Amino acid sequence: MPLFTIDETRCKRDGLCAADCPAGCIVFEKGGLPEPHDKKQAYCLDCGHCMAVCPADAIRLSCFSDAGEPVDRSLNISFDQAEQFLKARRSVRAFRDAPVERDLLDRILVAAEYSPSGHNARPIRWVVADGRAKVAGVAGAVAEWMRAESEDESNLARALHLPGIVRAWDNGTDMICRNAPALAVAVGPKQGITPREDGVIATAYLELAATAAGLGACWCGYLMAAAAHAAGVREFLGLKDTEAVYGALMLGHSARRYPAIPPRPAPEVDWL
Numbered sequence: 001m002p003l004f005t006i007d008e009t010r011c012k013r014d015g016l017c018a019a020d021c022p023a024g025c026i027v028f029e030k031g032g033l034p035e036p037h038d039k040k041q042a043y044c045l046d047c048g049h050c051m052a053v054c055p056a057d058a059i060r061l062s063c064f065s066d067a068g069e070p071v072d073r074s075l076n077i078s079f080d081q082a083e084q085f086l087k088a089r090r091s092v093r094a095f096r097d098a099p100v101e102r103d104l105l106d107r108i109l110v111a112a113e114y115s116p117s118g119h120n121a122r123p124i125r126w127v128v129a130d131g132r133a134k135v136a137g138v139a140g141a142v143a144e145w146m147r148a149e150s151e152d153e154s155n156l157a158r159a160l161h162l163p164g165i166v167r168a169w170d171n172g173t174d175m176i177c178r179n180a181p182a183l184a185v186a187v188g189p190k191q192g193i194t195p196r197e198d199g200v201i202a203t204a205y206l207e208l209a210a211t212a213a214g215l216g217a218c219w220c221g222y223l224m225a226a227a228a229h230a231a232g233v234r235e236f237l238g239l240k241d242t243e244a245v246y247g248a249l250m251l252g253h254s255a256r257r258y259p260a261i262p263p264r265p266a267p268e269v270d271w272l
């Protein structure tokens with residue numbers, strides 16, 4: 001199968017696809033049609049930049065069954081809006097007792113697929129618990145790991161204040177998953193190009209997408225710590241030995257409103 005096909009009737013012969021390809025997979029000579037590079041086409045990242053940059057929708061990578069979708073500039077937000085959105089995002093730790101619609105979860109998970117990843121490897125899969133009972137099952141597995149660490153008086157138990165969280169759990173307060181009605185866990189291979197970075201970025205994208213969708217979200221660091229150590233939690237999540245958790249988010253309809261943006265220090269920057 002060729003690397004890509006060109007609609008000759010549409011191609012403007014501008015060479016933009018070749019110029020923008022990050023791996024040099026496309027050969028273009030003035031006046032001609034773009035062609036796959038004999039040797040370098042093997043380096044294609046499937047990133048779709050050739051399709052994204054083409055103003056005539058003339059090129060189609062063979063790895064994609066669908067055409068690209070046009071960018072709707074009428075939906076662009078201003079920098080002021082983006083800045084306000086980014087500053088006003090808060091970690092939400094109080095959720096209404098209402099399920100999160102599957103369609104909404106699907107939609108934000110699709111948005112997170114557009115996060116950058118090293119070599120466009122996109123190695124992340126999601127384990128999602130929807131419904132308070134399922135999330136409580138995950139939290140319970142984490143609590144059991146915390147209990148064992150606390151009984152061992154481990155360094156981790158001291159550093160993460162685990163005995164207090166276990167006491168709260170035993171008294172009916174979930175400080176692990178905060179009674180969230182949904183949980184999304186970013187799982188990726190231990191080995192790879194940049195799986196840890198890819199997982200963290202995908203989770204950050206998901207958090208922003210959730211916020212934009214009107215949901216509350218909060219990173220679930222205790223679950224991430226437990227998944228690195230506890231066989232019971234790993235089994236609960238269905239992780240393979242070759243996989244790690246790189247991000248986890250509690251999700252739900254927020255029970256809080258945040259009418260103010262708390263101060264943050266100015267960024268520390270060294271201009272070279």
Ligand SMILES: Cc1cc2nc3c(=O)[nH]c(=O)nc-3n(C[C@H](O)[C@H](O)[C@H](O)COP(=O)(O)O)c2cc1C
Pocket residue numbers: 089090091092093218219220221222223
């Ligand atoms: C990697 C990571 C792990 C976190 N784990 C937890 C957690 O387990 N429980 C929690 O309540 N908040 C957790 N948070 C949220 C932070 O406490 C929060 O981002 C920080 O206090 C700043 O608040 P803001 O997100 O509202 O700006 C975590 C955040 C990150 C980035």
